[in-house]
Amino acid sequence: MDGLFQIWVYLAEQPLLWLAVTVSAYVVAQQLFLRSGGFPLLNPVLVSITLVVLLLLATGTDYDTYFEGGQYVHFLLGPATVLLAVPLYAQIHRLRRQWLPLSIALLAGSVTAIASTVVLGLGLGLGPSTLMSLMPKSATTPIAMGVAEKLGGEAALAAVFVMLSGITGAVAGIPLLRLLGERDPAVKGFAMGVTAHGIATARAFQHSNQAGAYAGLGMGLNGALTALLVPLFAWLFGL
Amino acid sequence: MIPAFIALVLLLQLAGEALVRALGIPVPGPVIGMLLLLVIVIFQGGPPKPLQALATGLLNHLSLLFIPAGAGVISYLALLADNWLPVLVTIIISTMLTIVVTAFTLKFLIRRMNREDS
Numbered sequence: 567m568d569g570l571f572q573i574w575v576y577l578a579e580q581p582l583l584w585l586a587v588t589v590s591a592y593v594v595a596q597q598l599f600l601r602s603g604g605f606p607l608l609n610p611v612l613v614s615i616t617l618v619v620l621l622l623l624a625t626g627t628d629y630d631t632y633f634e635g636g637q638y639v640h641f642l643l644g645p646a647t648v649l650l651a652v653p654l655y656a657q658i659h660r661l662r663r664q665w666l667p668l669s670i671a672l673l674a675g676s677v678t679a680i681a682s683t684v685v686l687g688l689g690l691g692l693g694p695s696t697l698m699s700l701m702p703k704s705a706t707t708p709i710a711m712g713v714a715e716k717l718g719g720e721a722a723l724a725a726v727f728v729m730l731s732g733i734t735g736a737v738a739g740i741p742l743l744r745l746l747g748e749r750d751p752a753v754k755g756f757a758m759g760v761t762a763h764g765i766a767t768a769r770a771f772q773h774s775n776q777a778g779a780y781a782g783l784g785m786g787l788n789g790a791l792t793a794l795l796v797p798l799f800a801w802l803f804g805l
Numbered sequence: 806m807i808p809a810f811i812a813l814v815l816l817l818q819l820a821g822e823a824l825v826r827a828l829g830i831p832v833p834g835p836v837i838g839m840l841l842l843l844v845i846v847i848f849q850g851g852p853p854k855p856l857q858a859l860a861t862g863l864l865n866h867l868s869l870l871f872i873p874a875g876a877g878v879i880s881y882l883a884l885l886a887d888n889w890l891p892v893l894v895t896i897i898i899s900t901m902l903t904i905v906v907t908a909f910t911l912k913f914l915i916r917r918m919n920r921e922d923s
Contacts, residue, residue: 615875636873647835651842652860667914675907690891757908768867
């Protein structure tokens with residue numbers, strides 16, 4: 567038992583352990599999702615993160631130690647974003663034809679995300695700092711953190727809110743759109759990407775490559791638009 | 806030649822990061838990298854097979870890549886303790902509303918465009 571503990575102490579310090587845990591949690595979550603026939607609440611991102619967090623809490627491991635291993639997976643987000651160009655290219659003809667509807671839908675979505683957050687947040691009595699951190703929640707993490715900080719919110723809190731919005735969009739997106747009778751994968755993907763960025767884009771790619779491509783497009787565009795609109799809305803609402 | 810395309814993707818990401826910093830654009834570097842790759846692929850008349858394989862391989866498991874950042878929530882559970890309920894309600898309602906508004910707007914405009922065309 568003592569020997570086993572020694573091994574644990576050694577491994578817990580190594581990036582390998584938490585890298586292995588991250589990938590294994592994903593494999594388990596993915597299997598669970600597939601075997602449940604794609605049950606929305608068993609979303610792979612949600613389940614994997616829950617598994618990892620529970621393991622970290624149970625072993626008393628801090629996040630920095632975990633990230634020593636997690637960073638190798640995390641790093642791939644950048645190259646994956648660059649590679650979104652490939653599925654996007656497959657849609658280029660449709661994109662050329664529909665740039666105007668897409669632009670208007672983008673604006674409608676971006677405004678809805680920010681304005682509804684302010685109205686709901688004020689109505690539910692959230693303080694200004696929390697509200698500022700919450701407003702850019704439909705942008706990707708680095709953008710949301712930058713915007714929140716500039717306006718007097720908290721960057722770390724903004725990152726958590728981005729994550730929670732992404733998971734909400736990934737879990738609720740497909741069932742919600744199915745309920746509304748939406749069939750077009752492009753419409754589904756774009757709405758999910760505009761609203762809930764990368765995590766919903768990951769979900770859209772599980773649906774189809776076309777949905778994924780449109781989600782990636784929506785994510786990229788709304789990141790930029792949110793950076794412009796949040797300061798404007800903060801001023802409009804007198805925050 | 807998969808390594809050549811891995812190098813291309815990394816270099817474009819690097820170029821994106823450099824451009825964003827040089828020009829002060831409020832967009833993440835990899836998004837600029839994506840636009841650069843799109844321009845290259847358009848000029849090439851389509852992505853070559855190895856690049857296609859690389860993209861499919863990584864994007865099919867995009868979910869995996871969000872786990873480390875997502876687990877970061879653990880550091881801020883205390884910050885959320887005070888007002889987790891109003892925050893969660895705001896996020897859930899606003900997210901669902903945004904999905905519906907975006908999808909309806911796009912659907913409506915595409916239908917109108919198709920009617921005008923025919």
